[in-house]
Amino acid sequence: MSDSDSSQRTGRSQSLPLTQFPRLHEADATTLSTDNATNTTPSLSHGDGRNHSTLVYKDHDPANATQHHHHGLPSLHIRTDIAGPVSMDALKENDAFLNQSLSPGSIPRRTPSLRAMLATSAPNEGLSPASISSPQLVAMGDITPLPSPIGGMTSWRHRRGSQSLSRTSSAMSRNGSSLSLRLSDSSQMLGPAESRSRNKPYPGLGKATAEISPDTPDKGPQETAHKHTRNRSLSEYVPPGRSVPIKPRPIAVSGAGLPQGMTSSVSTDSKSTNLHREEYLAIQRGIALPTVRPPTPPRSRGNEAGDVESVILQSPSPDASEEIYSVRSIRTDQPRKYRKLRQLGQGTFSQVSLAVRVENRESSEVNDGPVMDGLAPTTQKLVAVKIIEYGPAGGADEERLEVSLKREVEILKSVNHPSLVQLKAFGSDEKRALLVLDYCPGGDLFDVAASGVKPMSAAVIRRIFAELVDAVRYLHGNYIVHRDIKLENVLVTLPPTAMEKITDWRTYDRAVVTLSDLGLSRRIPEPPESPLLQTRCGSEDYAAPEILMGQPYDGRSTDAWALGVLLYAMMENRLPFDALPGARGDPEKLRARTPHRIARCEWAWYRYADSDGEWDPVKGKDLEGARECVEGLLKRNTRRKGLDEIAALDWVKDAIDVPDSEETALNKVSRNVTQPISQGASQAMLYATGLTEEDMNKAQVGISSVWYNGNPCNMHLLDLSNRVREGVQKAGLVGFQFNTVGVSDAISMGTKGMRFSLQSRDLIADSIETVMGGQWYDANISIPGCDKNMPGVLMAMGRVNRPSLMVYGGTIKPGCAKTQNNADIDIVSAFQAYGQFLTGEITENQRFDIIRNACPGGGACGGMYTANTMATAIEVMGMTLPGSSSNPAESKAKDLECLAAGEAIKRLLKEDIRPSDILTRQAFENAMIVVNITGGSTNAVLHLIAIADSVGIKLDIEDFQKVSDRTPFLADLKPSGKYVMADLHNIGGTPSLLKFLLKEGVIDGSGMTVTGETLAKNLEKVPDFPADQKIIRPLSNPIKKTGHIQILRGSLAPGGSVGKITGKEGTRFVGKARVFDHEDDFIAALERNEIKKEEKTVVVIRYTGPKGGPGMPEMLKPSSALMGAGLGSSCALITDGRFSGGSHGFLIGHIVPEAAVGGPIGLVKDGDTITIDSEKRLLDLDVDETELARRRQEWEALRDAGKLPQTGLTMRGTLGKYARTVKDASHGCITDSVE
Structure with a gap:
């Protein structure tokens, strides 16, 4: 088109034919738009398939449709017939810009779709090219309204008996948008300077009114027809045209700020300026309705990666009337069940329920957190479960849904940041998909910015912005761009009552906000490939100029722009590119110029401006750093600051000052004795052990070894324990060493002392459980050596269920006897020498030579005896670092393993991975398989049953038979073979054995391990067995086709x-x-x-x-x-x-x-x-x-x-x-x- 054509297309406003969007289904003219391309949150427009959209309300005459414009409530878009424009005289008579002052607590609710923006008030005419501005034409190719899945939508109340216009009226002809405010520093664009009066009341984004025609009779709350809008969004997703029956949705009214005596059950009182919230949208992210007091958040960081919630314990046969959601944990792939408490909302494509995790356990888990008003963890952590129905019932296309969900889940699984949203679990079947999300009791950032009478404090703004900068930089560091950053997509982890109690936001030790909605996120290529993107998506008010202009853009730079818009909104209680409050002129034209102002980066300060419109240092004395950020971000892309530059500014860099904040967040259990003022005596005792003030804020790790020097299996464990403690301290944690009891089977064998052996297993479990519980340690690292040590420490870990791992003491080197031709010998050789001596096969001198040299140093007995059997089984279950079961006791590999345990336990603490997450049914299946593959000890039957019982899993002897029937015996290891564990170590050890079994499909590699990765991931870089090794037979040539x-x-x-x-x-x-x-x-x-x-x-x-x-x-x-x-x-x-x-x-x-x-x-x-x-x-x-x-x-x-x-x-x-x-x-x- 020519420039002259373009210049003519800004003056007319006519309706946009539905045929302008060929991918929409014209048969029933019902347009469905989905939540971040996941079909989870519905947005809809109803039409009749002709040149305009129509929805006839009950008791409503379409002919009078022009008199009914009710604005607000994003994520739901219902357009009535669009009539002609309201006259300027009518606008001037009751102009809200001139009659209302700026309300500090008001922020515009949601922005309408760009398609809605393009729609005008002429009901029966096509859209003239002259009515669309050039930036809009550039962006129009793949624009589709994209609803926000966030709750917290608002609508405008009526003012009876008047036709006064709120700030929303300025966008009335653009489909009634309650869009964020924009302003420009262009006086010509803003209108007459005298209209910019700061003494005029202005409702901002949060409070406004809708118009009711004087000719329209008063209607009660049940009769008033509401018109709902949501964010203008740019999206590459065009939903399939499908006919979906639309159910009416209830409207819940926020009670925040209501006059005394008025509850939130009051509906649309025309004199009320409070916000409406549509309930099913309010809970899309687990946002509590104001009428319900939300549970307090956990003491740990908001949305810190992890997979453990407090559970409700239930009987094996729950009430049949209860609805149970069966999903699988994102992090561990372990089955999870959540019980529905109540439905929170209903959408076209989805419903959302409040739920709590349940388990079939006989005993309840100890609540490890302190009870502190407003900040404490509850015994039942609530989650929000989205139920997305496929097919006609839900209206979601299965193939498109699958692609969209896979893409978003893949990104969610790959990120781990305390200020990023966490998908906890996911499940699907042929009828529906289930998404389990964290419950955020504080609502979204829009609520925080819009609900208060006074503005957000400078300290809160600074903290929130610093967290968001860090979270977005984290995404960019992983080559992910968000592309939809806005107030509505930032959730607050604390309820208002808790926020009021925080006096120092710089030192607050948990995340305050969570950046959500990764549905539009994309991975960008790593250098040297170009990171530029082409697809126009996001919310228009937050979209950078290059996106609106249809230019290739760097998503990292556009994310930075959006953060600048968001920061401005928190400061000004409005959005930067809205027309100035009080600006005179046709509201439609003022609103239509918004894309131009964005494209030209034309904005100005308002609340913090002096009489000349410049930044006033007096008004903004606490926000100078914020000004520098905004002015550095809201520029053209060639001059825009990057987030690395923003993060380096003192105002951002020093916004969070929590000493060892990462470690502080890990001491969820030990803080019960290190933090409360009432526990001064506890703290005095800890100081006496050498702890510093800094140490008191760190997580404490109990390091339990089964050391005693009366047994070669255990005599070196104190040295290993010291090395483990060294690794723990290097990881920034506090390590406390303690011991437990042990019995040497080899020494007590054949005597009455052997009666104490199996009993010692349970004593070990009892003693570790006792110390861990009594001392309030956050995590456990156990170092066992002999046979009953391994199951004992695992049983304790299962009972306590705090982040834990095992460092096996390692196997002994083979002995060597001259009288046996220097052949390798071990402890069993010493036992069998007695029978050989009785039969005269060997002499007394030969017998003595064997027993004198069978055990050359420290370490457990060398064959596939009970100790090595259990160590190997525990490694395949995931409770040790790779190679622990085969690393010799006296080796550099064992030394390095001990040092690595510190960082490993720290990761378990950070990600809250517990034994119950690792010791799954599948983990025990793997253990039983490996025991049969290696010809392991029958003691494994006793011990695995006992360990399983400690984590609430029922295992019985018939399970072993089933596994044995399908598992071959492959290992030529002692006692039935001729090799020992040291020989297996020399060809790659247990990791190479497990890789061989995984490649052959014998074991399952999907289970979580103490590395924080799956078993399969751990084995990716492990070398294969040498081709000529003789220790492990191929599956085609087993020692025995079934297990022993x-x-x-x-x-x-x-x-x-x-x-x-x-x-x-x-x-x-x-x-x-x-x-x-x-x-x-x-x-x-x-x-x-x-x-x-x-x-x-x-x-x-x-x-x-x-x-x-x-x-x-x-x-x-x-x-x-x-x-x-x-x-x-x-x-x-x-x-x-x-x-x-x-x-x-x-x-x-x-x-x-x-x-x-x-x-x-x-x-x-x-x-x-x-x-x-x-x-x-x-x-x-x-x-x-x-x-x-x-x-x-x-x-x-x-x-x-x-x-x-x-x-x-x-x-x-x-x-x-x-x-x-x-x-x-x-x-x-x-x-x-x-x-």
């Missing part, structure tokens, strides 16, 4: 038993029973050569169960003696006790019920035939029922007479307490059951 752990039941074990059958022994064994009530009796019989090789014998050792032992001792000494004596092929061994990870042979343990409580194993006699069939999973006693009944009567008589072997049930002391509280082996031998 077999769960057997039958007449001898009706409650279950656990077999360790690798296949080398065969899969079926039938033999005659040889019964022993004590382990020592069997060893004596073996020494007397009473067990013959030529006879098939099933050795039965009983009264060694959890209650009978008590303590369920391991039978490593008997099993090793059998193997050493060469009886492995002719003897099987069954027991109600346990077996060590070092045991191998045809072994069945964990028999339930045990002999001490009357189990069938207590009725077996010498010579009975016993059948063990792993293929049929049977453990049967070949004795008829009549005989068994007679034997039971005898057993009960002996029990009543006190002539049975002593059990823990009659003992006192720690073993007696253990025997009376312990559950059976099939239930993990836990001692804290509530049943």
Whole structure:
């Protein structure tokens, strides 16, 4: 077009034919616009498919449509027939600009769409080209109204009996926009200078009125037709044309600032200037309605990344009438359930519910936060759940919705900043999508700016702007541009009552605002590629000139511009490019010039201006820095300051001054003793330990080691603990070391001391839980060494459920004996040497050489015994740093792992990742798989069941059988193979093993780990196994096609038993029973050569169960003696006790019920035939029922007479307490059951 054509197109105002927008559905003329291209918040325009849009209200005559213009309420756009312009005489008669003074608490609500802006008041004429300004024509190509998903929309109240115009009237012909105010420093554009009177009342953006024709009779609140508007938005998204039935939406009225005696239930009183808020929009982001007191925010930073909410504990079978939302955590991919408390609102495409997380847990989680009025965490953290329906019910196109949601979720998942919105969980099915968002009790920034009678304080403005600059710079640093920064998209994390209590905003230690709405965000290319974008999108009032002019733009620069607009709005209570308050002239023309003022960067100060319109240093004495920011940002892109320059200004740089603010936010638990003035004695004790004032604000980490120097598995753990503490301190945290108890299985094996071994697992868990709870530590790093240490510390972590990780003490180096041709030996070699000596296979000198050199230093026993089994299982579950289970105890790798634990625990604290987030059902599935792959200890069955119970997951012995049936046995590791953990470490260790299993699809890599990343992410850069390695077999050539752990039941074990059958022994064994009530009796019989090789014998050792032992001792000494004596092929061994990870042979343990409580194993006699069939999973006693009944009567008589072997049930002391509280082996031998 020519310039002359363009110059003629600014004078006329006619209606815009719907056909001007060919992508809109003309059949029913219903235009649907979605929330940030996610179809979650509806905006609609109704039309009749002709040249104008029509919606006939009840009791409303379309012919009089021109008399009804009700403005406000963004995100919902309903246009009535557009009539001719209002005469200037009518405007002058009651010009609100001349009759109202500037209200400090008023800010314009939402801006209308640009399409609405282009629409004029002539109902039946097409839009003449001369009626559109050139910037509008440039921007018109892909403009679509885009609703804001933020709640907090307002509408204007009627003034009865008058036709006075509010500031909104100036935009009346542009679809009734309650758009932000604009001003220009061009007097010609603003109108006569004398109209710029600061003494005139001016409602600003927040308070205004609508026009009612004098001819229109008064109507009550229920009869008044409202016209709703929302932000003018530029968007690349054009929704599909679909017919969706529109339900009327209720209007909730804000009670903020109402006259005394008037509640928010009052509707449209014409004399009231309070804001209307449409309820379903008010809660789109979890914004509380003013009539409901919102819950107080958490003590931690607003929207700090994390995945743990306080939960409501429910019974396994909740009320069927309750609606439960099933989603998956964004951060951990763990299933989550939220219970609907009530519906908050209903939109065309979505509804929003207030909800709270629920779990099926037997015991409640401790509320770790202090209760402080207005600032404390509640025991039930509320969330807002958006329910987006697909198809005809919701009107959302499934394919478009999927693309939009994936794009936004991908960006949300990649960012982590305390002042950025956090998507907590997401779920979808064939009918709907669910988005779980943080509940923000403070509303949006528009409310804060518009609700008060007095302006926002300079301190609040400075703090909020500094946070937003930091958040946007964070996005830009990750090559993400926001593209829709505005007041409505900034949420406030504190309710007004809490904000009033803050006296120093510079030192406030949590985020105050959250920048939301990343739906229009995009990733930009990294250098050297060009970052310029083409798509015009965002909200027009905040759009930079280059966007309106249709030029390629740098999204980082346009984001900076929008922040300048936002800062100006907080200062002036208006937007910079609105016409000056009181400007005379046709309101339509004044409003139409807004894009021109933006394009020319024409704006001026108003509230802080002197008589000449320049900045007044007296009025703005506390906002000089803000002036510098605004004037540096609201310039053309060639002269505009970047955010790095803005952030370097003292006014921004020094706005937040919280010493160690990052660490301070992490001490959510320890602050209960370090902060309250009432805890002075607690603080005095902590100062006595050497803490400084600075330390008192840091998170405290309990470093629990199972150190004692009486066992090689544990003797080096103090050194590791010191290194861990060093890493914790380097991470800016406080580390407190403490110890717990331990028992050496190898030293106590074969003696009564072994009865204390399994019990020590629960004592370790109890002691760590005790210290963590009593000392108020924020996190835990545990350093175990020996067999029962690992499950003990994991059980404590699960019970306490604070950020935790484990540093395994590491494995011992192989020993070497000259008499064994310098072959590698280990602790099992020492056990088997006894049997070899008894049979004469070796001499006493050879035996001594073996035991003297089997253990060359510190570290756990080297084969795939219980310690290494549990360490490997715990690593695949995600509770250790990569490589922890295979790093040797005495190695540089272990040293570096200890140092790295400090930064790792800090990240867990920052992201609030807890054991319950990591120890998921899938994590335990992975653990069971790896135990079978590696031929691990049967103790894993007991321990994994117990650990699962500590985090509320039900695991039973049949789960192990299911996994074993589908999992091959691949590792040629001791005790059944020939290699040790050090050999596995030399070919890549556990990480390379897990990568191999992940690539083969054997394990799941989606689970969260203590690195803050998924297991699969941790393994991305791990090297593969060497091609010629012999330790781990390929899946095509397993040692055994199924796992070695077999769960057997039958007449001898009706409650279950656990077999360790690798296949080398065969899969079926039938033999005659040889019964022993004590382990020592069997060893004596073996020494007397009473067990013959030529006879098939099933050795039965009983009264060694959890209650009978008590303590369920391991039978490593008997099993090793059998193997050493060469009886492995002719003897099987069954027991109600346990077996060590070092045991191998045809072994069945964990028999339930045990002999001490009357189990069938207590009725077996010498010579009975016993059948063990792993293929049929049977453990049967070949004795008829009549005989068994007679034997039971005898057993009960002996029990009543006190002539049975002593059990823990009659003992006192720690073993007696253990025997009376312990559950059976099939239930993990836990001692804290509530049943």
